[in-house]
Amino acid sequence: MEEYSKLDELTLKKFHFSLSNIPVLSTELYPIKRCEGLLVGSKGAIKRQYLIQGDIGEFLRHAPEGYFLVGFWGHGFNSHAFYYLRVDSKSKIFFRLPYGGAYMDNKKEAEHISKFLPEFFKFEEKLKNMGLRRLYAVESMGSGRYEIEINDQVIKYHKSLYYSNLSEILDTYEI
Template sequence: MQDFVQTFRDRFGILPPEGMLPKHPLLPFDGAAMLVGSEIAHAHGVALAQAEIGPFLRTAPEGYLLVGFWGHGVQSHAFYYVRVDAQSRVYFRLPHGGVYMDNERAAQRIRAFLTRYFAIEPVLRARTISFVAVDAMGEARYRLVGKDGTTVELDRSLLVDASFEERFAPVLPPL
């Protein structure tokens, strides 16, 4: 796990945001790929391609966590943060590491995106009954259901403009 934390820091210039990694250890899927996951993720299997996102959202069990770096070919490399808990389903597949990518620019975007997302996630937990957050290689789907029943749906990526507060404002009234 220390290798993963160091790689994350080297690539993005920050430590993994508070809340990203659990207190219990994660198990490697493939040491070379820097991809780790919960025991539940190992039992359920990984969802690494765009076509697998829909089935993942429908079937992944609570306690599923996958985080790290993986890619195939020369262009389809990404940082993954995939999680299921009682309130949320999160699937982030953020482009980084491909041979033709501007990886420095990608790292800046990922750093800003993750920092802002993990800052707002406690607010989402307090003010929604459920949320789905998918941002994967430019395609996205966000669905938040507020405690008052207000629903926000968004089908645009927030990676470049991580304006979560603005986009989710209808479900984020003051407590």
């Protein structure tokens, strides 16, 4: 798919990682036409895109297993982001990471994305090895929220970890 190749080239150029280095659901991906964005996703993402702050609750409640969306999209002058949304059997992940806005330091934001995403996926794998039952992870333009269920313990963390250390959650609780 041409859009996927373009997106992969752009993430490699801007963030120094290929889409092949991050979890992508093993489903057929389709281009998502949305203004000037560059998005690809599952069939479910063609029908419904969760792209703004107000969509987070609905995404967590209603996005079906198999939902996947990744790419760049924005509106206005500064509400531009790199998106990574995924729903699998254990996780619901909504990442709307700042990038591309007129008033952003996009070089600095690219560095944050380059660091955050690979660290998050290592963190998620660590959680799975610890007996993860359920994970909700939300990062949206500086706001964050995490809910982790491991064994019989539920950890709720209402703080962005985008600019922080992800292991801060695990260090705060005895698991």
